[in-house]
Amino acid sequence: MSRSVELLKKRYLKNIKEHPDLFIGIELEYPIVNLEGKATDGEVVKDLFRYLPSVLGFTIEKVDDFGNPIQLFDPVSQDTILFEVAYTTIEFAFGKAESIQEVEERFNFYMATIQNKLSEANHAIVGCGIHPNWDKNENCPVAYPRYQMLMDYLNLSINVTKSDLHHFPEYGAFICGSQVQLDVSKSNYLRVINAFTQIEAAKAYLFANSEFSGADWDTKISRDIFWEESMHGIYPENVGVNTRLFKDEDDFFDYLNHSAIFTAERDGQTYYFYPIQARDYLATPEIPAFTLNGDEALIHPQEEDFQTHRSYQYQDLTTRGTVEFRSVCTQPLDRTFASAAFHLGLLVNLDKLETYLETAPFFKVFRRNYKSLRRQFSKKKLTDQEETAIIEFSKDLLLLADEGLKMRNKQETTYLRPLKEELGL
Numbered sequence: 001m002s003r004s005v006e007l008l009k010k011r012y013l014k015n016i017k018e019h020p021d022l023f024i025g026i027e028l029e030y031p032i033v034n035l036e037g038k039a040t041d042g043e044v045v046k047d048l049f050r051y052l053p054s055v056l057g058f059t060i061e062k063v064d065d066f067g068n069p070i071q072l073f074d075p076v077s078q079d080t081i082l083f084e085v086a087y088t089t090i091e092f093a094f095g096k097a098e099s100i101q102e103v104e105e106r107f108n109f110y111m112a113t114i115q116n117k118l119s120e121a122n123h124a125i126v127g128c129g130i131h132p133n134w135d136k137n138e139n140c141p142v143a144y145p146r147y148q149m150l151m152d153y154l155n156l157s158i159n160v161t162k163s164d165l166h167h168f169p170e171y172g173a174f175i176c177g178s179q180v181q182l183d184v185s186k187s188n189y190l191r192v193i194n195a196f197t198q199i200e201a202a203k204a205y206l207f208a209n210s211e212f213s214g215a216d217w218d219t220k221i222s223r224d225i226f227w228e229e230s231m232h233g234i235y236p237e238n239v240g241v242n243t244r245l246f247k248d249e250d251d252f253f254d255y256l257n258h259s260a261i262f263t264a265e266r267d268g269q270t271y272y273f274y275p276i277q278a279r280d281y282l283a284t285p286e287i288p289a290f291t292l293n294g295d296e297a298l299i300h301p302q303e304e305d306f307q308t309h310r311s312y313q314y315q316d317l318t319t320r321g322t323v324e325f326r327s328v329c330t331q332p333l334d335r336t337f338a339s340a341a342f343h344l345g346l347l348v349n350l351d352k353l354e355t356y357l358e359t360a361p362f363f364k365v366f367r368r369n370y371k372s373l374r375r376q377f378s379k380k381k382l383t384d385q386e387e388t389a390i391i392e393f394s395k396d397l398l399l400l401a402d403e404g405l406k407m408r409n410k411q412e413t414t415y416l417r418p419l420k421e422e423l424g425l
Contacts, residue, residue: 030126148270242370259277
């Protein structure tokens with residue numbers, strides 16, 4: 001086994017249990033919008049983060065370079081409220097919960113408090129996968145090393161001669177997603193990753209919410225293009241839908257070994273550089289890198305750099321013993337938890353899901369290139385044949401998810417109602 005695979009296995013398998021309890025981790029990102037249609041006022045949102053600790057009982061966990069709170073934490077619930085990349089996007093990262101209702105209850109309380117405060121300055125949180133005023137905002141990163149590094153790294157695309165990268169490297173400041181993490185075991189994590197890779201076409205159809213006005217892209221999920229045709233997507237294994245299903249653990253880690261490393265820390269200083277695949281990283285003699293103030297430097301690869309490795313696959317094995325599902329746009333506020341319920345129900349009903357996918361009629365017609373199916377079924381207009389097939393596929397999956405949630409007996413099926421109504425179930 002190569003040393004890079006050893007390090008990746010150590011990082012990602014360390015916290016996977018044999019028989020974990022099933023907890024739910026939900027992360028929700030939202031644009032903060034100026035309701036007058038102008039740019040979001042940075043002072044309004046910074047003021048919000050100064051106000052929240054006193055009313056919510058959160059502690060200030062991180063501040064930016066100017067001392068403004070940018071990450072708030074509640075030691076009781078383990079919930080975090082933070083800026084996601086830019087001052088125009090707020091993220092709620094909830095502590096692990098046993099049911100969706102627990103999360104919803106806290107979310108509703110936070111939202112009422114925040115919307116009330118923002119309304120004083122004619123601002124609001126909205127349920128969109130792209131910031132509606134992305135073209136008016138500054139789109140600059142929060143003054144904090146991690147976010148500055150990410151934006152600077154994405155900006156490297158300007159110098160890449162590979163012509164199919166898009167021209168919006170600042171996209172990290174205005175795209176918003178809805179993520180859910182679910183506990184997996186040593187025996188099922190690959191099954192979960194493989195099964196959910198196969199349903200990306202249906203998820204594209206059910207959850208698309210990020211049409212982009214800035215380019216002529218025939219998709220309702222511009223997030224995919226932003227990710228895949230940016231510096232993150234130079235190696236296809238690094239981002240998006242997996243290009244294949246995995247035969248076994250070695251096959252999976254071989255794939256992960258093709259994902260990218262693009263940042264490292266040295267003496268408290270953050271560096272970034274053109275992406276290097278994990279498998280080639282340790283054998284690279286020296287790396288031309290950049291500091292956050294743009295200086296060039298040469299650094300030498302170290303095994304510790306694997307500690308900050310992360311890929312951006314849509315079925316992402318995390319270091320917490322969970323799989324994170326990352327392909328869903330932020331949803332309209334009236335269906336905030338539909339995606340979490342959908343994933344949770346299917347995970348609980350994994351055996352039946354796998355059996356169904358083996359012979360699903362959908363694949364007989366449209367074959368099994370999962371990456372291109374997602375693109376095909378997120379188009380703005382589908383043919384009648386496509387529409388009929390994807391509705392049937394989505395209905396079947398919804399019924400399996402519904403059945404899985406009923407097995408949990410926690411009254412969570414109600415969160416699927418908007419999706420059922422949309423499909424006429």
